[in-house]
Amino acid sequence: MTDVRPPAIRRELGDFLRTRRERLTPEQVGLPATGRRRTPGLRREEVAVMAGVGVTWYTWLEQGRPINVSMQVLMAVGRALRLDDTEKWHLQRLAGLPLPPPEPSVHDPALVAAFQPVLDKLEPFPTCLQTPQFDLVAYNRAYRFLFTxxxxxxxxxxxxxxxxxxxxxxxxxxxxDDIVATRMVAGMRAAVGTDLHTSAAAATVEKLRERSDEFARLWSRHDILLQDYETKRLNSPLVGLLHLKFVSTHTSDTGHRMTVMTPADNATSQRLTRLTEFAANAE
Known part of the structure; x- marks a missing residue:
């Protein structure tokens, strides 16, 4: 099969590999120092030997020639160049190989620090940040007391x-609740997609299948729902009936979902204000 990637992308891949190679020293990868070198970093033949590939093949890869690359060989090159997870992801993208999204971290302090001010500014609207499998990562005060x-x-x-x-x-x-149950399971299956091989998604699904026969039955139907906007009615234990519009946006790099709940009528708007006041007094 001929490599059909545009020449500019092949050159970008070559430049990326070259710069990763040049930042390494022989000592960093366990090779003996051989005196002064004309160019910085490792030699191409050294990378090829460590990756277990031919010198000519690796040279052509760096030169941006139209050659085929398998995932196994590309990851061997990545390990030889001491690439981190983000760099390996970028390498796969440049090579045109299937690109699995990174697995979301449920409690990533940096992610929470970035989103928490946004969530807080959206009060009195209940707002939360979730993983594709519905783990709550962060939320504002209005959401904190929405259910409990x-x-x-x-x-x-x-x-x-x-x-x-x-x-x-x-x-x-x-x-x-019956409608919500059906839509929630279909939404989860669509959200996790091919990520069921990841530990977080698999653990959540298995936990739910063990604890809930209803979830297990709905999950086995393989229904799919992709919808970032819907209206729901909730009975708040603090302020009563809420008619809410749920609007979600997604982060492209981790798959997290931020959901904002806005009032669908004036009565709900007033009750959300009271909910936020209660939350403020509870702290």
């Missing part, structure tokens, strides 16, 4: 799907 006091739930159980299918009190907050 979220801070009182152990971090490992702070998952909207787990709470919905295992906690009757949580589920009772939804007016149309």
């Amino acid at each position: 006091d979220m801070d009182m739930i152990p971090a490992e159980e702070r998952n909207c799907a787990v709470q919905f299918f295992t906690d009757p009190d949580w589920r009772s907050r939804y007016v149309d």
